[in-house]
Amino acid sequence: MGKAAVTITIACAAATCAAVAAAFFVNRRLRQRTSWKRAQCIVDEFRGGCSTPLSRLRQIVDNMVVEMHAGLAIDGGSKLKMVLSYVDNLPTGNEEGLFYALDLGGTNFRVLRVQMGGKEKRIMNQEYKEVSIPPKVMVGSNEDLFDFIATELASFVASEGEGFFLLPGQQRELGFTFSFPVKQTSINSGTLMKWTKGFAIAETVGKDVVEELQGAMHRSNVDMRVAALVNDTVGTLAGGRYEDDDVMVAVILGTGSNACYVERADAIPKWRGPLPASGSMVINMEWGSFTSAHLPKTEVDDALDADSVNPCDQIFEKMISGMYLGDIVRRVLWKLAAEAAFFGGKVPSRLEVPFILRTPDVSAIHADQSPDLKEVIRVLRVVFGIQSSTLQMRKVIMDVCDIVAERGARLAGAGIVGILKKIGRDGGSLANNGGLENHSYAATEERKKTVVAMDGGLYEHYPKFREYLKQSVVELIGKEAAEHIELRLSKDGSGIGATLLAASHSSFVAEQE
Numbered sequence: 001m002g003k004a005a006v007t008i009t010i011a012c013a014a015a016t017c018a019a020v021a022a023a024f025f026v027n028r029r030l031r032q033r034t035s036w037k038r039a040q041c042i043v044d045e046f047r048g049g050c051s052t053p054l055s056r057l058r059q060i061v062d063n064m065v066v067e068m069h070a071g072l073a074i075d076g077g078s079k080l081k082m083v084l085s086y087v088d089n090l091p092t093g094n095e096e097g098l099f100y101a102l103d104l105g106g107t108n109f110r111v112l113r114v115q116m117g118g119k120e121k122r123i124m125n126q127e128y129k130e131v132s133i134p135p136k137v138m139v140g141s142n143e144d145l146f147d148f149i150a151t152e153l154a155s156f157v158a159s160e161g162e163g164f165f166l167l168p169g170q171q172r173e174l175g176f177t178f179s180f181p182v183k184q185t186s187i188n189s190g191t192l193m194k195w196t197k198g199f200a201i202a203e204t205v206g207k208d209v210v211e212e213l214q215g216a217m218h219r220s221n222v223d224m225r226v227a228a229l230v231n232d233t234v235g236t237l238a239g240g241r242y243e244d245d246d247v248m249v250a251v252i253l254g255t256g257s258n259a260c261y262v263e264r265a266d267a268i269p270k271w272r273g274p275l276p277a278s279g280s281m282v283i284n285m286e287w288g289s290f291t292s293a294h295l296p297k298t299e300v301d302d303a304l305d306a307d308s309v310n311p312c313d314q315i316f317e318k319m320i321s322g323m324y325l326g327d328i329v330r331r332v333l334w335k336l337a338a339e340a341a342f343f344g345g346k347v348p349s350r351l352e353v354p355f356i357l358r359t360p361d362v363s364a365i366h367a368d369q370s371p372d373l374k375e376v377i378r379v380l381r382v383v384f385g386i387q388s389s390t391l392q393m394r395k396v397i398m399d400v401c402d403i404v405a406e407r408g409a410r411l412a413g414a415g416i417v418g419i420l421k422k423i424g425r426d427g428g429s430l431a432n433n434g435g436l437e438n439h440s441y442a443a444t445e446e447r448k449k450t451v452v453a454m455d456g457g458l459y460e461h462y463p464k465f466r467e468y469l470k471q472s473v474v475e476l477i478g479k480e481a482a483e484h485i486e487l488r489l490s491k492d493g494s495g496i497g498a499t500l501l502a503a504s505h506s507s508f509v510a511e512q513e
């Protein structure tokens, strides 16, 4: 081939390469530009699906009240279990002596002891130890779970030191806080209805968890009587009431979520026993299983539910509690990566790992005020191994965290207002939301203060979540009524509460001086 021809060939080849390269980059830019459009569409669609306008929250409040009535009418009358706690006497402050508690939650397990000195001295001394629950214990055998608990208790009792003493004639007794749905059969017995959160030990379902614990304590040579079996919400209520008689409701927003409240005994049709002297009974709602057609549930929630250990169950809990908020955010990021090439053409593999993104990471991102969103950079790198991102991408990620947290918080707020409405403490007779309850305020009655004892690591450690929750309560009941409602952090109230309920249901009666 002549020199000229070779030159022309090379030039054509170069031109072709340039054209192909240009086409590639144009196409990539197009893909990226198309990706941004697709990404925005995914986020907008998710935001719309999660929206909680006041009108929708009001419908959820009314649904919650209806379900509460249905659950109190008959067992199985509602998805809300409305469990009778058999706690008809809350701590008085006169409790005396040394009492222990075990607090089994969804993530942590605590053992504690409290020395109580009666009305004058109240809580004289307390000590606790917290251990994380190994994931394998959550899905292992029934015996291994209770032996794990009893072994920890045995070593804790062995470390009992100065400042803790039994009163003459007193035997060591224990309050057992069990943060799962239990059909209570007495103050210190009850059978596990089902597991929730990350627990899945089939052989425990239907068993009396106090019997299981006493058996394990025997195997670990722990000589102690279980005086009270309580849900952690009930423990939190008792702990709160010990400090303040205005405490009427307790809400946990931790790994899971739940609520309990003080109900009038004559407003519990399914209660067949003698009316308690106190005239009231604490009801453990097990509100995590609440459902309503008005819940803003999205396909992301459906996918999370389908992949969970308890599909089609605990739908409300899966939209609001700490175990799940992080994974909801992950799933949206995964969708962005897969459908909008958000992190480039390849989907980062760790985006597909369930629960790899935890709610503490979400709240850290959400709290980030730095101009270049450093927390997002950190979480992308540490959690997902994603080394590069643009500020625009990080703002989208922050937006997704905000959408998920705001929805969860506002739904929890609606749940709380539902309880307040049920017990006539939402200012209903004076607010503009009609629908008076059977014990709403008479217009002239001095409006009582109502304290809602709040606990759980999500509520305690996520300020923006708390803000959204409190704001939704004000929107729902109005500023004036909200002045009479206090959401008070009652940190680790369930443990103290369990010791107090053990004391108030103790077989030991202090010898009169």
Ligand SMILES: Nc1ncnc2c1ncn2[C@@H]1O[C@H](COP(=O)(O)OP(=O)(O)O)[C@@H](O)[C@H]1O
Pocket (backbone or CB within 6 Å): 104, 105, 106, 107, 108, 109, 179, 253, 254, 255, 256, 321, 322, 323, 359, 360, 361, 363, 364, 455, 456, 457, 458, 459, 461, 462
């Ligand atoms: N910094 C944080 N920000 C947001 N959520 C948090 C934070 N720390 C803990 N959490 C949430 O709180 C949950 C633990 O709640 P906690 O009440 O301490 O234990 P448990 O659920 O076992 O009773 C964790 O699973 C997590 O979802």
Ligand SMILES: O=P(O)(O)OC[C@H]1O[C@@H](O)[C@H](O)[C@@H](O)[C@@H]1O
Pocket (backbone or CB within 6 Å): 104, 105, 106, 107, 178, 179, 180, 181, 196, 197, 231, 232, 233, 252, 253, 254, 255, 256, 257, 258, 259, 286, 288, 317, 456
């Ligand atoms: O304290 P945790 O582990 O977050 O538990 C909160 C709630 O979690 C729910 O899953 C349980 O059914 C409730 O009984 C419990 O109160």
